[in-house]
Amino acid sequence: MLTLGFLCLFAFLAGLIDAAVGGGGLIQIPALFNALPQSSVATLFGTNKMSSAFGTLSAARSYLRRVRLPWRLVLPATGAAFAMSFAGAAAVSLIPREVMRPLVVVLLIGMAIYTFRKKDLGKLHQPVSIGRREMLLGVAIGGGIGFYDGLFGPGTGSFLMFLFVRFFAFDFLHASAAAKVVNLATNVAALCFFIPSGNVLYSYALPMAVCNVAGALTGSWIAMRKGAGFVRVLFLLLVTVLICKLLWDMLH
Numbered sequence: 214m215l216t217l218g219f220l221c222l223f224a225f226l227a228g229l230i231d232a233a234v235g236g237g238g239l240i241q242i243p244a245l246f247n248a249l250p251q252s253s254v255a256t257l258f259g260t261n262k263m264s265s266a267f268g269t270l271s272a273a274r275s276y277l278r279r280v281r282l283p284w285r286l287v288l289p290a291t292g293a294a295f296a297m298s299f300a301g302a303a304a305v306s307l308i309p310r311e312v313m314r315p316l317v318v319v320l321l322i323g324m325a326i327y328t329f330r331k332k333d334l335g336k337l338h339q340p341v342s343i344g345r346r347e348m349l350l351g352v353a354i355g356g357g358i359g360f361y362d363g364l365f366g367p368g369t370g371s372f373l374m375f376l377f378v379r380f381f382a383f384d385f386l387h388a389s390a391a392a393k394v395v396n397l398a399t400n401v402a403a404l405c406f407f408i409p410s411g412n413v414l415y416s417y418a419l420p421m422a423v424c425n426v427a428g429a430l431t432g433s434w435i436a437m438r439k440g441a442g443f444v445r446v447l448f449l450l451l452v453t454v455l456i457c458k459l460l461w462d463m464l465h
Contacts (some may be wrong), residue, residue, distance in 0.1 A: 216248050217420060224264055224421035228428025232272035233436040234385075234447045235370020235392060236455060237265055237425075249417070256414060259407030263418035266400040268425030273397055275433035276390035285343045286381065287391050290355030291398045297356040298402035301363025313365045318459045321368060324375050325452045328445070336441050338384035350380060355395055362399040368455050370396050374448060384441040385448060 223244035231237025238261065245257045252260075328334055341347060354376050362369040373392035377383045383391065407413055436444050 217417060220244055220248050220417055220421050221424040224268075224424040225428040225431075227265065228268035228272075228425035228430075229432035229435075230428075230447075230451070231265065231268060231370065232275070232389075232393070232429040232432030233444060234389065234451045235374060235396070236368065236451045237268065237370075238366060239451075239455060239458060241265060241421075241425075245417075249414070252414065253412070255407070255410070255412040259404070259410075259412035260414045260418045260421070262400055262403045262407055263413045263415075264421035264425045266397065266404060267422035268429035269393055269397045269400055271426040272429040272433045273390070273393040275430060276393060276437070279437050280387055280390040282387065282391055282394070283340060283343050283381075286347055286351045287394055289348055290351040290391075291395050293352045293356035294359030294362070294395045295398040295402045297359035298363040298399040299405070301360040301365075302403060302406050304360075304364055308364060314459050314463050317365065317368065318456055318463070321371075321452055321456045321459070324372070325449060325456065327379075328375065328449060328452075334378060334445075336384060336445065338387050338441070339382045340387070341382050347381065354380070355398075358395065359399050359402070362396075363403065367459065368452070369399065371448065371452055371455065385444040386436060386441045389436060389444060 223240055227237035227239075227241035227244075230240060241264065242257070242261050245252075245261055249257060249260075354373075358369060358373055358376070361372070370392050373395055374385065374388040377388035377391050378385060404413075436447075
């Protein structure tokens with residue numbers, strides 16, 4: 214019972230952070246590894262995905278009630294993310310994670326520096342017109358990030374937010390909403406692997422899902438109330454934490 218309470222607390226915190234800027238896995242996955250050390254890695258990841266998928270769905274619904282998205286861009290990106298998340302999961306055994314970490318750290322550092330230097334980046338919502346070029350770019354972004362999420366995962370939501378801001382001139386609030394829709398697709402794709410293989414601990418995943426949803430509702434409410442500038446600051450903080458976490462993993 215103590216273990217379940219511990220995991221539910223961290224599921225709530227993960228949902229809150231993830232709803233605002235992504236990166237809930239930074240909180241929830243280490244908690245699962247700490248609380249359930251006897252479980253296999255696949256089972257822990259499956260349990261995490263089951264819990265976070267409900268939170269992501271809840272956050273997406275909250276945003277979509279207040280935020281309008283260009284579906285001509287977001288839906289193709291979401292479809293590509295779902296399909297390529299399968300491909301990424303299938304390629305896990307082919308590409309060592311030790312190869313991925315340094316590359317991801319470099320990308321995150323570049324992303325953080327760019328966002329920090331561009332003071333107005335993501336503060337104003339002035340989306341570009343959605344034509345064929347933008348749709349193809351959206352598909353490429355969704356497919357690339359979907360593949361990455363299936364293969365490795367850390368920072369998926371942050372990468373999506375940055376790319377929606379950088380290439381489509383979204384503010385951080387709209388980018389967070391779009392990222393939740395795409396991220397939901399990658400979570401569902403992962404569960405299509407984990408559920409049939411029996412790698413979900415439902416006795417933990419379902420109570421954690423309830424807490425993750427509560428956290429997601431809180432996080433999305435805070436983000437919409439505080440606005441894009443607040444989300445931008447949280448985004449930079451999260452990316453910094455993610456860089457430190459990946460560097461720590463590389464050095465230890």
